[in-house]
Each structure stands twice: as C-alpha cells, then as structure tokens.
Amino acid sequence: MITSRSSSLFHRLRGDSAEGSIEKGVGSLDASTAIGSLLILILVSLLGWLYLTQASQVTTTGYRIYELERERARLQRENAKLMLEIAELERLEDVEARARQLGFVPPQQVEYLVVTDYPPDHPLSGQLVATFGGENLALNSSQQKTENEAVGAALAVWWEKLISQFNIWITVQPGSAMAEGTP
Amino acid sequence: MSAEEPEGKSLRRITFLSAVLFAFMLINVGQLFRWQVLEYDYLLGLAKAEHDWYMEIAPLRGTIRDRNGHILALDIFEFEITAAPPMIANPEEAADRLAPLLSRPRDEILALLNSGQPHVRLARRVPQQIGETIESWGLRGIGVEPRPKRMCAENNLAAHVLGFVNETNNGYYGVEGYYNQILKGQAGEGQGERDPAGNYIPIGFYRLAPPQNGRDLILTIDRTIQYMVEEELEKAIARYGAESGTIIVMEPQTGSILAMASYPSYDPDRFADTPAELFVNPSVSAHYEPGSVFKIITMAAGLDAGVVTPQSTFYDSGSIEVGGRTIMNWDRLGHGLVTMTDVLAQSLNVGAAYVSTTMGRERFYTYVRRFGFGRITEVDLASEGPGRLRLPGDGEWHESDLGTNSFGQGLAVTPLQMISAVAAVANDGLMMKPHVLEKIVDDQHVSPIQPVAVRRVVSPQTAEQLTSMLVEAVQKETDLAAVPGYKIAGKTGTAQVPIPGGYHPSWTIASFIGYAPPEDPAFIVLVNIDKPVVEPWGSKVAAPVFKAVAEQLFVLLGIPPDEARTIGG
Numbered sequence: 001m002i003t004s005r006s007s008s009l010f011h012r013l014r015g016d017s018a019e020g021s022i023e024k025g026v027g028s029l030d031a032s033t034a035i036g037s038l039l040i041l042i043l044v045s046l047l048g049w050l051y052l053t054q055a056s057q058v059t060t061t062g063y064r065i066y067e068l069e070r071e072r073a074r075l076q077r078e079n080a081k082l083m084l085e086i087a088e089l090e091r092l093e094d095v096e097a098r099a100r101q102l103g104f105v106p107p108q109q110v111e112y113l114v115v116t117d118y119p120p121d122h123p124l125s126g127q128l129v130a131t132f133g134g135e136n137l138a139l140n141s142s143q144q145k146t147e148n149e150a151v152g153a154a155l156a157v158w159w160e161k162l163i164s165q166f167n168i169w170i171t172v173q174p175g176s177a178m179a180e181g182t183p
Numbered sequence: 184m185s186a187e188e189p190e191g192k193s194l195r196r197i198t199f200l201s202a203v204l205f206a207f208m209l210i211n212v213g214q215l216f217r218w219q220v221l222e223y224d225y226l227l228g229l230a231k232a233e234h235d236w237y238m239e240i241a242p243l244r245g246t247i248r249d250r251n252g253h254i255l256a257l258d259i260f261e262f263e264i265t266a267a268p269p270m271i272a273n274p275e276e277a278a279d280r281l282a283p284l285l286s287r288p289r290d291e292i293l294a295l296l297n298s299g300q301p302h303v304r305l306a307r308r309v310p311q312q313i314g315e316t317i318e319s320w321g322l323r324g325i326g327v328e329p330r331p332k333r334m335c336a337e338n339n340l341a342a343h344v345l346g347f348v349n350e351t352n353n354g355y356y357g358v359e360g361y362y363n364q365i366l367k368g369q370a371g372e373g374q375g376e377r378d379p380a381g382n383y384i385p386i387g388f389y390r391l392a393p394p395q396n397g398r399d400l401i402l403t404i405d406r407t408i409q410y411m412v413e414e415e416l417e418k419a420i421a422r423y424g425a426e427s428g429t430i431i432v433m434e435p436q437t438g439s440i441l442a443m444a445s446y447p448s449y450d451p452d453r454f455a456d457t458p459a460e461l462f463v464n465p466s467v468s469a470h471y472e473p474g475s476v477f478k479i480i481t482m483a484a485g486l487d488a489g490v491v492t493p494q495s496t497f498y499d500s501g502s503i504e505v506g507g508r509t510i511m512n513w514d515r516l517g518h519g520l521v522t523m524t525d526v527l528a529q530s531l532n533v534g535a536a537y538v539s540t541t542m543g544r545e546r547f548y549t550y551v552r553r554f555g556f557g558r559i560t561e562v563d564l565a566s567e568g569p570g571r572l573r574l575p576g577d578g579e580w581h582e583s584d585l586g587t588n589s590f591g592q593g594l595a596v597t598p599l600q601m602i603s604a605v606a607a608v609a610n611d612g613l614m615m616k617p618h619v620l621e622k623i624v625d626d627q628h629v630s631p632i633q634p635v636a637v638r639r640v641v642s643p644q645t646a647e648q649l650t651s652m653l654v655e656a657v658q659k660e661t662d663l664a665a666v667p668g669y670k671i672a673g674k675t676g677t678a679q680v681p682i683p684g685g686y687h688p689s690w691t692i693a694s695f696i697g698y699a700p701p702e703d704p705a706f707i708v709l710v711n712i713d714k715p716v717v718e719p720w721g722s723k724v725a726a727p728v729f730k731a732v733a734e735q736l737f738v739l740l741g742i743p744p745d746e747a748r749t750i751g752g
Contacts, residue, residue, distance in 0.1 A: 058385070060385075062386060063385045065385075065389070066383055066389075069373075069391060076243070080243070080258060080260055080331075083257055084257065084259050084334065086254065087253075088336070090254070090336075091337055091338075092337060092340070092406060092407065092410045093337075107738060110738055112744060114743075114750045
C-alpha cells in the first residue's frame with residue numbers, strides 16, 4: 001500500500017504520466033501571473049510616479065508660496081520705508097528751511113489781476129446733505145444738473161474763445177503781417 | 184515519574200514566561216494608555232511645540248493724510264532681534280557681529296547667547312535698516328521679526344487732532360482714538376510645520392491668513408494751514424506771556440476743520456514720556472467761560488426772535504440789575520443811547536443783558552440750546568466734552584444767570600462749540616456738524632464723507648443782519664483784527680477766569696472769533712489766548728493773532744481782496 005502510493009507519487013513527481021498537462025498548466029499560470037505582476041508593477045510605478053510628481057510639485061509650490069510671502073512682506077516693508085522717505089522729504093519744517101536756504105521768503109505783498117470773462121468757479125464742490133430730525137435733504141439732483149450744465153456751457157464758450165485766439169496766433173506767423181504790409 | 188517531571192518543569196517555565204510576558208504587556212499597555220489617553224493633550228502639545236510653528240501677523244495701520252494727500256501719520260517697521268542659543272554654532276562670532284549694530288556690549292550679548300535658554304530677546308525697536316542687515320546675514324538661530332510702529336510724519340504737527348497709538352496698535356485721543364476700528368485693521372496668522380533645524384517644511388501642513396490692513400483716512404485738515412496756525416499760536420503765547428492757547432480754523436459752509444491747534448502740545452511718537460494731561464485736546468474737551476464773543480449768540484437770538492433790530496436803541500446807564508445782581512459794562516461806564524450794533528461794537532454787557540432779559544428766559548435758552556451749547560457737537564474726535572449750561576428748572580440755575588449768560592459768564596463752552604455756533608451765523612443760519620474726516624480710502628474704493636447740516640438756528644435774514652453788525656463792529660472798534668482790503672465779521676472777548684469763590688483778579692482768556700469774506704465766508708477762525716500777562720484784552724491780544732492768521736489764509740486759500748472780487752464778479 002505504502003509502496004504503491006510511493007511509486008505513484010514518484011511517477012507524479014517525475015511527471016511520467018501527466019507531465020504534459022502539468023507543464024501546460026504551469027505555462028498558462030506563469031503567463032497570467034507575469035502579466036498580472038507586470039500590471040501591478042506598472043500601476044504601482046504609475047502611482048509612485050504620480051505621488052512623487054505631485055509631492056515634488058507641492059514642495060515646489062510650497063516653497064514658491066513661502067518665498068512669495070516673504071517677498072510680499074519685504075515689499076510691504078520697502079513700501080513703508082519709501083512712504084516714510086517721501087513724508088520726511090515733504091516735511092514742512094524741512095521744506096521751509098530748504099526754501100529759506102535757497103533764498104525764498106514769504107510773500108510780502110500779493111497782487112491780484114482781474115481777468116474779465118473768466119468762467120466762474122462752480123459753487124458746489126460736492127453734494128450737500130442736510131438732515132433735519134433724520135429727514136435727508138440732499139440737494140435736488142436736477143437743480144444740480146442744471147447748474148452743472150450752465151457752468152459747462154460757460155466753460156465751452158470760454159474754451160472756444162481761447163482756441164480761436166490760439167488759432168489766430170498760430171496762423172499769423174511772425175513777420176507775415178509786415179510782409180503783407182510791405183509794398 | 185521521570186517523564187512527567189520535565190513536562191511539569193516546562194509547563195512551569197512556560198507559565199512563568201507567560202506571566203512575565205503578560206506583565207510586560209500590562210506595563211506596555213499601561214504606559215501606552217498613559218501616553219495615548221491620560222497624557223495625550225500634554226504630549227501632543229509638546230510634539231506640536233517641537234514641530235509646529237504659529238505666528239500672528241500684525242496688520243498695518245491705515246495711513247492718515249491731510250486734505251491734499253500729505254502724510255500725517257503712517258506705520259513704519261521696527262525689528263525685534265531674538266536668538267535660540269542652542270542652535271547657534273559660534274556664539275562668539277555672532278556676538279562680534281551683532282554688538283555694534285544693536286548698540287549693546289558684546290559681553291552682554293555673548294552671555295545671552297551662552298545662557299542655554301531656548302529663546303532670548305537681544306533687542307527691541309531696532310531700526311528697519313539694521314534689522315534688514317541682520318536678516319540678510321541669515322545667521323542660524325538668530326530671529327529677526329518685523330513689527331509695525333506708528334510714526335507722525337510731521338513730528339508734533341496737529342498732535343491733538345491725531346492722538347497717539349500704543350504698542351498694541353490701539354489708538355487713543357484724536358482721530359487715532361475715534362477711528363481706531365477703521366484704522367487698526369485685523370491681524371492675520373500663519374501656521375505650518377518645521378524640521379528639527381527649525382526650517383519650514385513645504386510639503387507639510389501650511390496655512391496663511393494674511394492680515395487685513397487698516398483703511399486710510401484723508402482728513403479735512405490742511406497741513407500748511409495747520410503749520411501756519413501752530414506757528415502763529417506759539418509766537419502769540421511767547422509775545423503775550425500766556426499760559427496756553429487754542430486756534431481753530433473751519434469752513435462754515437461744510438463744518439470742515441482746516442486747522443486745530445493748541446499750546447502746549449506734545450509729540451505723539453513719544454507719548455510714553457508725555458504727561459497725560461497733554462493728551463486731552465483743549466479744542467474739544469476744555470471748558471471755559473467764553474465772555475463777550477457769546478454776545479454774538481445773544482444778539483442772534485434777539486434779532487431772530489424779533490425782540491431787537493440792528494437799529495434798535497436803548498439807554499445804557501452803565502448798569503442793569505438782573506435777579507438781584509448788578510451787571511456793569513467792562514469799562515464800568517454808561518454809554519447813553521446806543522444801537523444794537525453799538526452794543527456789539529463796544530461790547531456792552533448791559534446791552535447784552537438788556538436783550539436777554541427782554542427776550543425772557545424761555546426764548547433765550549431755547550436759542551442757546553439751539554446753537555448747541557450744553558451738548559457735544561458730535562465732532563469725530565475722541566473725548567469731546569459738552570460744556571456746562573445751567574437751565575431754568577435746574578437746581579443750580581439762578582435768575583441772574585439770564586443776565587450774566589448773555590455776555591458769556593456763568594456758562595462754560597468748548598472752543599469747538601463756540602466756533603460751530605458762530606459758524607452757523609456765517610453760514611446763513613444753518614449749523615453744520617464739525618468734522619475732521621473727509622474720505623475713507625481702502626484698496627477698493629474711496630468713501631467721501633458728506634457735510635451734515637445739524638439744524639437751522641436762525642433765519643438767513645437774521646444771519647445777514649448780524650454779519651453786517653459784526654463787520655461794522657470790527658471796522659469801528661477792532662482795527663487790530665482788520666486786514667487791509669478785506670471785510671471781516673468778528674467779535675472780541677475778554678473772559679474772566681473763575682476760581683473757587685469768584686473770579687481771578689487778573690487772569691483772563693482773550694479771544695476773537697471772525698470770518699471772511701462776510702458775504703460768502705470761506706473760513707472762520709477762533710483764537711483763544713489763556714492768561715496773557717502783557718495785556719488782558721481780547722482786542723489787544725487775540726485780535727492781532729486773528730489778523731496774522733487771516734492774512735495768510737487769504738493767500739493760502741486764494742481769496743482776492745473785496746475790490747478785486749467785486750470787479751471780477
């Protein structure tokens with residue numbers, strides 16, 4: 001019994017009777033395993049590559065953000081420094097001292113020249129809001145519009161006059177009038 | 184027996200080993216339980232402290248500019264220099280390099296770097312240039328932390344208007360105090376992870392919430408006018424040996440304050456070394472008895488109520504009794520038959536008391552309240568006071584107050600209340616809310632502040648009549664305030680200074696309020712000179728100061744003389 005089982009096992013091990021089928025089975029198993037392993041390997045590689053790429057990009061971007069933040073802070077400080085510099089250069093005490101150094105003095109006598117036909121200043125620089133007990137009394141917008149239009153028209157007339165005066169100066173060349181008058 | 188003996192021995196050994204292993208396991212589980220459950224928070228905190236970093240990012244406070252865009256106050260950066268001694272490879276070299284820049288003895292710095300403490304501060308308030316130089320060295324273990332600091336660009340110009348900012352970015356007094364929430368912005372924060380060397384780990388957790396900087400403010404203050412006014416005030420204080428003084432310049436038509444100066448002043452950048460009483464802005468907080476300038480209010484009330492006209496006459500015998508108290512003129516003389524215009528021009532107390540008593544208490548105090556006395560003007564400056572006004576019905580009011588109040592005694596006002604009230608007369612009877620803010624600016628847009636009319640206090644006709652009377656008053660009696668070529672509407676005041684039990688025998692507050700051009704005022708100026716020694720009178724002390732200020736205002740604001748304006752239309 002034992003000998004017979006051993007003999008059968010021996011044969012199987014040797015592959016005498018079923019060698020072909022075993023080889024066949026092993027061959028088909030190897031192919032699918034290899035393909036599967038390859039696929040897994042590719043997938044793992046792909047995932048690894050993706051992870052590494054992403055990690056690399058995150059690192060790069062992280063550094064970039066960090067650097068940009070630092071740059072932003074540096075520029076903000078630089079901006080503050082420049083504003084201070086402007087303020088110091090504009091400081092009235094210093095401006096006055098510099099002006100005096102350069103020989104300037106406060107005006108002793110101011111002369112005003114009256115220019116006729118000069119357009120009047122607009123009386124309203126902004127909308128006046130009046131409140132009486134919570135009631136809002138903003139100036140009537142149509143009234144303001146009319147005043148704007150009136151001033152606009154006056155300005156247009158004045159501008160036209162100015163332009164025509166310039167045209168006269170430009171078209172009449174120096175010496176031309178003399179040339180025309182010369183016999 | 185002999186076969187069982189090894190088996191029993193093995194079993195005992197196995198049991199013993201199991202017991203030992205079990206004991207170890209129990210110890211391990213116990214330890215793990217302690218770490219994971221009992222001391223979880225503590226250990227997590229330790230770990231986080233080791234590899235997490237967190238910092239609060241201070242916002243920049245909004246810049247304050249004058250109406251022409253010139254910077255009045257801004258944030259600059261100073262640096263705090265710190266060190267992590269365990270991380271410093273060569274303390275001696277670090278001390279050598281840091282000592283000259285930090286103006287601190289090398290040995291002191293070296294002692295700190297060798298202290299073995301995890302973190303030490305080497306210097307505070309290091310100027311930006313030095314901080315950035317140290318930062319550029321990139322010394323391992325040396326921390327360079329920028330911190331915003333407030334600075335007034337024009338030193339102590341407009342100090343009382345601006346106020347100051349402390350180290351925690353909180354503003355006090357003035358605009359800094361009033362608009363603190365708009366100016367201060369919101370702090371940001373940064374969080375992330377770091378490696379054992381303290382370097383930032385970009386792939387780890389990182390979060391940054393940038394700070395929201397404060398918004399900028401554009402004021403109605405004109406720094407050139409402010410500068411000029413402060414100079415004139417200082418000169419006047421020196422000239423008349425006065426103790427203190429105030430000048431306010433305002434646009435009557437909008438309530439915009441162009442300048443507001445008080446002496447003595449202080450440097451807001453050095454607030455820590457300044458006596459606290461100097462922080463208070465006298466223009467909005469100090470109470471004083473206004474004296475004769477208050478006759479403008481009394482006369483406005485009398486004219487508007489129809490009790491008197493500019494031509495109304497009364498016989499000035501030199502005294503009048505009101506509520507059992509005898510009121511006399513400043514010169515203790517009777518002036519005979521005088522008009523209401525004479526009452527203003529000659530500043531007759533008896534005439535003013537005649538007007539108030541003729542009106543009666545009800546009507547008189549209705550007008551006084553309408554002009555805004557006894558309550559705050561709601562100006563956008565911190566620490567405004569309401570003044571002090573006793574009214575009929577109050578326990579403290581006395582019948583004689585009706586007489587004394589008419590010429591500015593027995594009541595206390597702030598300089599801003601006084602100028603706002605007279606500005607209403609200059610503005611055709613319409614009272615505007617005084618303000619110092621013109622625009623709020625942020626990255627996105629500009630929000631202009633609209634002038635606000637508070638109420639009509641008198642009719643335009645009354646205002647016009649009173650203005651003419653005030654012009655005449657200056658022409659007749661206050662030539663020291665007159666500016667050649669310009670008409671000025673104004674009134675002097677010489678108020679006694681109350682002390683416990685009465686009035687001081689020699690102290691006065693010399694004042695003048697005037698506006699010009701009368702028909703369309705571009706400015707109104709209040710001058711208060713407190714306790715002048717050389718002269719006590721408003722007409723001698725405050726009027727010339729007004730003239731000096733007004734002369735320059737005509738030039739700075741581009742206002743031609745009356746004749747030129749008339750010809751020019």
